Amino acid sequence: MSDQIINKLLPLMVLKGIFNKIIILFALFFVFIGSKAQEKVEISFKYDDALLAKIRTAAQSVSGMKPHEIRYIKFAESPRTFAQTVEGGSDKPYIQARTAYQIVYTNSTVMVDAGMDREVHKFFGRGQKQPYFPTANDSIQKALLQAKQIIITHEHGDHVAGVLRTVNYEKLAPKTILTYQMLQTLINQPQMPELKVDAQKIRDFIAVDFFDILPVAPGIVLIKAPGHTPGEIMVYTQFENGKEYLFTGDVSWSYAGIDEKKQKPASQRDRIGEDAVKIQYQLDWLNELPSKGIQLIVSHDDIVQPELIKKGILKKGFILK
Secondary structure (H helix, E strand, O other): OOHHHHHHHHHHHHHHHHHHHHHHHHHHHHHHHHHHHHOOOOOOOOOOHHHHHHHHHHOOOOOOOOOOEEEEEEEEEEEEEHHHOOOOOOOOEEEEEEEEEEEEOOOOEEEEOOOOOHHHHHHHHOOOOOOEOHHHHHHHHHHHHHOOEEEOOOOOHHHHHHHHOOOOHHHHHHHEEEEHHHHHHHHHOOOOHHHOOOHHHHHHOEEEOOOOEEEEEOOEEEEEOOOOOOOOEEEEEEOOOOOEEEEOOOOOOOHHHHHOOOOOOHHHHHHHOOOHHHHHHHHHHHHHHHHHOEEEEOOOOOOHHHHHHHOOOOEEOOOOO
């Protein structure tokens, strides 16, 4: 090859080498960016004073008069012991109450949880007959029908069956708030076969997803609280007069668990599939709230709730039209 031809080819070869290197660098860059984009980023929030301040602010974000009363019905009982309820508890008998609540506004109501029918109740007896009050559950069904909104704290039968398994389903589902996490459980891994929801029925409900809190009505804010179940929420309520309440769902089955910051027994946590780490964060936070002026309402308690009724903090029975 002549010197003249070589002299012409050399610059082209050099340029081609540089071009190839640039292409390789670009390829490596996009591979790096792509791998970063696919990395799982763990996003979580803290149960702390900042969250409480955010909740209190959010309670003002939905316009309208706030509620002025909370009413309560017990529709079933499960006899247990404290040892079955709180880690390190005694063998002293403890009644696990099955309850639902009515938040009362001047011209409307919001329900928290929905009761259950007798067949679902049998599941919780674990082969033993337990007290069930059909008249009370009938009152819950009437209250659900007249309610403007229905809030479900989590996807277990004693909280959600009253919406899923009723002749009133078509009237109740469109005003029932369920989180995506609750629906995922009800579709893919329900607590019992009777609770299974067809995926096509997701559209029947008010299906919501949110990071930490969600205001849904004047004075009412939902709070994410996964741990007992993936979809567990707590419900903050502020009255028109400024009084504050927090429905704690099943984070604890008793006030004692919150007062002592003790979880359910390990055998119960394992049976249910609870996330003990998340629940401990919640218990630590809940333990502090009474000192900040917030009245806790523990769904399955049957010791403190009657005292709250005597003091007028809760009212027994629902307002039915």
